[in-house]
Amino acid sequence: MRYAFLVALREFAEHTKTKGFWIGILLFPVLLAAGFQVPRLLEKYAKPTRNFVVIDPSGSLAGVIDAAIETDYQKKNGVALLQWTEQHKGEAESPAYEPIKRLYRRVELPADLAGTSLEETKANLRPFLKGERDWEVDGQPEELFALIVLPDHENKLKKGVEFWCTNLADTGLSDIVESAFTEHLKSREYESKGIDRKELERIVRIQVELERLDPKKAPGEEEVSQAEKIRQWAPIGFVYMLFVAIMTVAQMLLGSTIEEKSNRIVEVLLSSVTPWELMLGKLLGVAFVGVAMLLAWLVSIMAVLSYFSGAGQETAGILMGLLVAPGLIVPFAAYFVLGYLMYSSILLGIGSTCTTLKDAQNFMGPVMTLLMVPLFTMFFIVQDPNGTLATVLSWIPIFTPFVMMNRMAGDPPTAQIAGTFVVLTISVAFSIWFSGRIFQNGILRTGQPPKFLELLKLVRKA
Amino acid sequence: MSEPVLRLEHLHKRYGDFIAVHDLSLTVPRGSVYGFLVPNGAGKSTTIRMALSIYEPTAGKVEILGRSSALEVRNRIGYLPEEKGLYKKMRAVEVIAYFGMLKGMSRADANRKAAELLERYGLAEKSKVRCEALSKGMQQKVQVLASIVHAPEFVILDEPFSGLDPVNQEVLEQVIADLAKAGATIVFSTHVMEHAERLCDRIVLIARGRRLFDGTLAESKRILPRRVLLETGAAPEQLARLPGVARVERTGGESPGQSARYEVLVSEGARADEILSACFRSGIELHSFDKNDPSLRDVFLKLVSRAEAEEVVA
Numbered sequence: 001m002r003y004a005f006l007v008a009l010r011e012f013a014e015h016t017k018t019k020g021f022w023i024g025i026l027l028f029p030v031l032l033a034a035g036f037q038v039p040r041l042l043e044k045y046a047k048p049t050r051n052f053v054v055i056d057p058s059g060s061l062a063g064v065i066d067a068a069i070e071t072d073y074q075k076k077n078g079v080a081l082l083q084w085t086e087q088h089k090g091e092a093e094s095p096a097y098e099p100i101k102r103l104y105r106r107v108e109l110p111a112d113l114a115g116t117s118l119e120e121t122k123a124n125l126r127p128f129l130k131g132e133r134d135w136e137v138d139g140q141p142e143e144l145f146a147l148i149v150l151p152d153h154e155n156k157l158k159k160g161v162e163f164w165c166t167n168l169a170d171t172g173l174s175d176i177v178e179s180a181f182t183e184h185l186k187s188r189e190y191e192s193k194g195i196d197r198k199e200l201e202r203i204v205r206i207q208v209e210l211e212r213l214d215p216k217k218a219p220g221e222e223e224v225s226q227a228e229k230i231r232q233w234a235p236i237g238f239v240y241m242l243f244v245a246i247m248t249v250a251q252m253l254l255g256s257t258i259e260e261k262s263n264r265i266v267e268v269l270l271s272s273v274t275p276w277e278l279m280l281g282k283l284l285g286v287a288f289v290g291v292a293m294l295l296a297w298l299v300s301i302m303a304v305l306s307y308f309s310g311a312g313q314e315t316a317g318i319l320m321g322l323l324v325a326p327g328l329i330v331p332f333a334a335y336f337v338l339g340y341l342m343y344s345s346i347l348l349g350i351g352s353t354c355t356t357l358k359d360a361q362n363f364m365g366p367v368m369t370l371l372m373v374p375l376f377t378m379f380f381i382v383q384d385p386n387g388t389l390a391t392v393l394s395w396i397p398i399f400t401p402f403v404m405m406n407r408m409a410g411d412p413p414t415a416q417i418a419g420t421f422v423v424l425t426i427s428v429a430f431s432i433w434f435s436g437r438i439f440q441n442g443i444l445r446t447g448q449p450p451k452f453l454e455l456l457k458l459v460r461k462a
Numbered sequence: 463m464s465e466p467v468l469r470l471e472h473l474h475k476r477y478g479d480f481i482a483v484h485d486l487s488l489t490v491p492r493g494s495v496y497g498f499l500v501p502n503g504a505g506k507s508t509t510i511r512m513a514l515s516i517y518e519p520t521a522g523k524v525e526i527l528g529r530s531s532a533l534e535v536r537n538r539i540g541y542l543p544e545e546k547g548l549y550k551k552m553r554a555v556e557v558i559a560y561f562g563m564l565k566g567m568s569r570a571d572a573n574r575k576a577a578e579l580l581e582r583y584g585l586a587e588k589s590k591v592r593c594e595a596l597s598k599g600m601q602q603k604v605q606v607l608a609s610i611v612h613a614p615e616f617v618i619l620d621e622p623f624s625g626l627d628p629v630n631q632e633v634l635e636q637v638i639a640d641l642a643k644a645g646a647t648i649v650f651s652t653h654v655m656e657h658a659e660r661l662c663d664r665i666v667l668i669a670r671g672r673r674l675f676d677g678t679l680a681e682s683k684r685i686l687p688r689r690v691l692l693e694t695g696a697a698p699e700q701l702a703r704l705p706g707v708a709r710v711e712r713t714g715g716e717s718p719g720q721s722a723r724y725e726v727l728v729s730e731g732a733r734a735d736e737i738l739s740a741c742f743r744s745g746i747e748l749h750s751f752d753k754n755d756p757s758l759r760d761v762f763l764k765l766v767s768r769a770e771a772e773e774v775v776a
Contacts (some may be wrong), residue, residue: 006563014551263547268609270516271541272564274533444516 003273007281008288015252015289024248025293029300036308036316050145050173051107051135055121057152061181062106065148068180069104076100104173107137107144122147122164129164146173154188157181216411227318232409234322236378238332239406241297242339243375246401249290250344253282257351258360266443275440283344283432290340298323331408334421339401341428343367349435353442374402385410394420397427464492465528467616467647468513473522475508482508484672486522490649490664495642497662498651499762504669506651507544510618514541527616537566540614544621544651546605550594555580557593558608565612572611579607583633599630606637617641619650623657635661655759665758667765674765679758686756686764688728690737693749695721704740706732721749 015021056062080100088094115121125147127133134141145167151160161181163174190197214228260266269278302323308316322328346367347360354360373393381390385407393403394412400420404412468490475483483505490496500506511517513524515532527535548557555576562572580589585603593601606622619638623631638661641648652658658665665682667675675682687708694701701710701724708729712722728734734753741748 003564006560010549010560014549017551259550260547263550264543264545265547265549267511267516267543267545268541268561268605269564271514271532271539271543272536272561444511 001277004277004281004284007269007273007278008285011256011282011285012288012292014256015286016292021289021293025296025300028297029304032301032304033307036304047101047103048143049102050104050170051137051142052104052146052148052173053109053125053144054106054148054150055109055118056150057118058150058154061150061154061157064180064184065177066106068176068183069106072104072176073100073102104176105137107135118149122149125164129166131166148177154184157185227321230318231322233382234319234328235406235409236382238328238408239374239378239402241294242332242336242402242405243371245290245294245297245336246339246343247371248293249286249340250347252289253286253344254347254351254360254364255357256286257282257348258354258357261352261443262355270444275443276436278443279345279348279436279439282348283341286344287337287340290336294336328408331405335401335405338424338428342398342401342424342431343371345428345432345435349438349442352435352439370398374399374406377403378406381406382409386412391416395423397424400424400427466491466525467527468649469523469525470509470513471523471525473509473512473524474520475505475512475517476520483512483519484670486668486673488666488673488676490647492647493642493645494647494663495638495661496647496649497658497665498649498668499653499655499658499665499758500651500668501766502653506668507620509668510541510543510620510651514539514618537612538615540565540609540612540617542606542609542617542619542622544624546602548593548601548605548608551592553590553592554585554596554600554604555589557604558611561608562611565614567612575611575613576607579611580604583607583637599626602626603630603633606634610637610641613644613646615646617646617648617650619648621652622650623652623654631657655757655762659758667762669766669769672769674769675761682758682761683756685761687730688734689754689756690726690728690734691723691750691752691754692726692741693721693723693751694741694746695749696746698724700744700746701726704737704744704746706736706740725754 054062054065077100081097084097109121109125113121113124115124125144128135128144129147131143135144136142145165147162147164149162149164151157161177163177165174187197189195190200260269266278273281302320305316305320305323347364350363350367351360354363377389377393381387381393381403384390390403390407390410390412393399394407394416396403401424404417404420466489468488470486470488473483473486474481486505486509498506498510508517512519513526513532515524515526524530524532526532527538529535532539549560552560555573558576558579559567559569559572562575563569567575577586577589580586583603585600585607588596588600593604596604602622602625606619609619610617622634622638626634635657638648638650650661659679662679664678665675666673667682675685691713692701698710698712701707706729708727711725711727713725714723726737728737738748738751741751
């Protein structure tokens with residue numbers, strides 16, 4: 001055992017001393033923090049102001065758009081102000097509040113672009129809309145985002161508003177315009193029919209709300225909260241982390257086995273340690289690497305979440321709570337260990353028979369394809385954690401760690417948890433034994449990798 | 463005599479239809495430098511691996527340091543395989559210490575001894591260099607040191623000289639001589655007969671998985687008839703009549719009557735110096751007389767070709 005431990009230590013040092021390992025570990029929290037922060041920053045700084053031109057032959061309808069855009073701005077600014085107040089609550093000296101940027105700006109049509117007919121004006125504006133020419137705003141070249149052509153009378157509004165724009169993805173402006181005129185037409189109708197608008201809106205807002213109750217909860221706590229919903233989806237994160245972690249470390253193991261083999265170090269090793277000690281040492285050493293990696297990830301996730309949960313983000317706080325509660329983290333640890341042992345022993349057995357990484361990758365293909373199954377089914381299983389698909393997949397040992405992790409939030413029957421756990425443990429023991437036999441015979445093998453049937457022979461021969 | 467360090471008895475190894483080792487028996491006595499002279503593909507690595515319990519023999523018995531399995535005494539054995547490799551990312555001193563620890567040394571001991579060996583064999587300034595940055599020769603020296611860092615009492619070196627330049631070959635000969643002086647038993651295989659001739663007390667010769675010879679260096683040379691090279695004006699018939707002469711062959715020189723060179727095969731049981739005194743007694747004037755012992759190379763070639771010929775006949 002001492003020798004297996006020495007092998008494990010060396011293996012651990014070898015992998016944790018590489019730059020790639022540390023970059024991977026440090027990059028993770030950076031990406032995570034960026035995931036929270038970047039969309040907000042983008043909203044704040046990167047999104048350009050959208051310039052648009054309105055052609056309003058009636059002369060009275062453009063004001064509806066202006067009013068709607070102003071209301072939209074005030075609403076967003078109000079929200080930002082609230083967040084700012086929350087953030088700087090209790091601070092003695094806080095920086096002055098900076099109002100948010102205006103996203104939409106109506107620009108006047110210059111006289112030289114106004115043609116004699118509407119068609120001519122549109123034709124004049126086309127190059128600007130297509131991005132071929134810049135629009136000048138306060139002496140700065142800018143992009144003309146949209147052209148809105150209004151009908152000559154508000155009676156034609158329903159079908160008569162043209163929205164010219166090449167960007168189909170950003171619907172912010174078109175949504176504002178659409179709802180502004182819809183509202184405009186509606187209130188005109190209400191007035192003409194003598195309907196009390198306020199009363200009507202109250203009636204329209206009437207909605208039956210179902211009280212969502214969970215029969216599994218103790219009396220008095222059945223109410224399904226926001227946190228519950230997040231908890232339902234959280235396993236996806238864990239499954240994904242499990243997948244990435246297992247794959248990363250199993251590949252490390254494969255790589256180092258092939259290195260020892262192709263470098264012919266293995267023969268010296270085998271004069272000092274038995275194949276079993278060598279295999280066990282390698283399994284352990286790389287498992288430590290995996291644990292170190294996961295710990296680093298979990299700690300950094302917690303750090304990022306606790307940083308953001310203070311800043312008015314309810315979700316981050318809920319996620320944080322899920323991470324530290326034993327309901328998910330304990331099965332995660334167990335399934336990581338078992339899943340890792342299963343996949344890495346399979347890869348170790350395979351790796352021991354191959355002389356080059358290329359040979360080994362041919363064997364990896366089918367293994368990787370199988371591993372895709374839990375990824376593809378991840379979302380279905382969360383929605384129906386105790387359905388037929390989930391239950392069946394749980395009993396297939398190579399999928400058990402992922403699928404059961406996936407189902408954890410759905411409170412699967414205890415019998416299934418225990419049953420699949422036993423099956424998985426037995427399968428892991430078997431796969432270590434099976435691979436150990438291959439390893440014993442394969443590790444000194446040179447030349448072509450064996451065919452599948454030859455693999456079985458190696459097992460029998462040992 | 464104390465117990466031998468290695469005894470192989472009727473060892474067989476078979477892979478399917480292929481027989482890698484056939485009925486091999488040999489004994490390596492304690493304290494000797496033992497040369498393993500084996501042509502390529504003659505079952506050398508297989509034999510060594512069986513001796514070290516890396517492979518199981520198909521039949522036969524291995525006894526190493528008094529045990530039936532090398533695993534029980536692995537910390538007393540050093541092994542350098544023919545195909546050699548190092549961990550590329552580890553530093554020279556780390557690799558040597560690591561293999562020392564795998565042989566039961568404490569971390570402190572292994573580190574100290576590794577540094578000491580590198581110092582003694584001229585690699586001190588390379589001790590902190592990663593193995594991938596070492597030249598091939600240096601890597602090989604590091605490997606040799608890694609296999610002996612735990613001061614084993616029995617060392618097996620498979621082709622330790624291959625790929626080394628003459629300077630480093632000499633360093634390696636020094637390593638082997640130092641080990642022998644310290645009382646270790648060394649088995650090494652080589653294709654270079656000169657190394658074997660210089661270093662070995664005993665040799666074993668294996669071809670086609672069978673032992674052809676096992677004995678001391680001096681004994682090996684008796685396999686080939688001894689020869690004397692001489693130069694004389696006397697007629698070859700005159701030489702042939704001398705006692706102790708089995709055959710005379712002219713190898714060059716002037717025409718008969720003048721001085722010519724002859725190779726004289728000494729008959730079995732006779733000694734070369736008897737021929738010399740017989741020449742004097744018969745009044746044969748010698749211009750040169752050279753007791754030409756067969757080289758190990760000649761012995762090797764002779765035995766291997768004889769074994770191959772036998773195989774063809776069989």
